[in-house]
Amino acid sequence: KCQIKRPFLVPVSWVKEYGEGRMFYTNLGHNEKTWTNPQFIAHVTGGIEWALGLAEGSAKPNPELSAKLEQKARADQEYQSGIEWATPAVVQPGVLGGPPSDAIVLFDGKSLSQWEGGDQWEVKEGYAISKGGSITSRESFGDCQLHIEWATPEKVEGTGQGRGNSGVYLMNRYEVQILDSYQNETYVDGQAGAIYKTKPPLVNASRRPGEWQSYDIIFHAPKFNADGQLQKPAFVTVLHNGVLIQDHTEILGATAWAEPPKYLAHPDRQPISLQYHGNPVRFRNIWIREIPDLAGKRPE
Structure with missing residues (x-):
């Protein structure tokens, strides 16, 4: 099972093995940016294939994978202003109290x-x-x-x-x-x-x-x-x-x-x-x- 926190922002998926059957469920996330994310599309496709028995996998929790997916999901939801800033010039500080390179x-x-x-x-x-x-x-x-x-x-x-x-x-x-x-x-x-x-x-x-x-x-x-x-x-x-x-x-x-x-x-x-x-x-x-x-x- 792989679960991502903060379901109101990002998708949450559940998997379960029931007898010889397999179950896969996802809430699809919060916005179109999530639905069109290539990683999410691959995730849903893989979940369906696993539930149909067309792909191998385990329903046991994988904390390491969960952490990686959560980190990626947070990055996808991160606010960015969109403003294009010039790269700040590099200035070499002077010795204590001394003039920097652009002084x-x-x-x-x-x-x-x-x-x-x-x-x-x-x-x-x-x-x-x-x-x-x-x-x-x-x-x-x-x-x-x-x-x-x-x-x-x-x-x-x-x-x-x-x-x-x-x-x-x-x-x-x-x-x-x-x-x-x-x-x-x-x-x-x-x-x-x-x-x-x-x-x-x-x-x-x-x-x-x-x-x-x-x-x-x-x-x-x-x-x-x-x-x-x-x-x-x-x-x-x-x-x-x-x-x-x-x-x-x-x-x-x-x-x-x-x-x-x-x-x-x-x-x-x-x-x-x-x-x-x-x-x-x-x-x-x-x-x-x-x-x-x-x-x-x-x-x-």
Whole structure:
């Protein structure tokens, strides 16, 4: 006897030897897809031949065969969207914290040639020290994944916003705050990891002053229509030292210190800026990946 579970989805068959006679029964299953399945047709044909004595076989249960048939039946009933997706590109991950194979390296510890204003900053021992003014990437980006490592001065000077202040400006206008927020009181939407003056981080994941820290930022750029009206706001996700601190947070507009954030139309691609706010913040290992638009072809 071979029995398949979930009879409301797939066929169930019973066989019995009664004296010198043989009996074969099936409920035929649930839909035309089952009835036209070549394996099911062969199964019914074989059952009829066995019942007529034209084929050899046993009426004893066969758990191994039942399991195989059930697995096949489940596969036949499996939902498939029918959407044709392109095969995802193969990307080789970098060493821990290092750039993957498809990343654009914005700072490799040797040169700030990828940045306008980079000659103002000092580069030594594999890192750059902010001084003299902010710097802006020569290349522009839209939706992206940005990795950046930074460290505030080991010697603590100042308090609040005057302690290790800098910032990552996405599209040169939407700021993720950099600050020494280790045991340093300030307004919560201005501490490290805040969307400045808009949204504080979920938690404070700051390391001690002088220790290297990391941001991994997933940014989705805003969309504007032809008239310059906002169609879709920007969203950002931030991990600070591997800890989620911004979870698909809506950005309410360009960062401003003296007024509420607001959107002004701008191109789909804009540069990244690193702020100089009067404190010698160190930076290293900066790389960025553009997020591809993945679209599948739906069945006609």
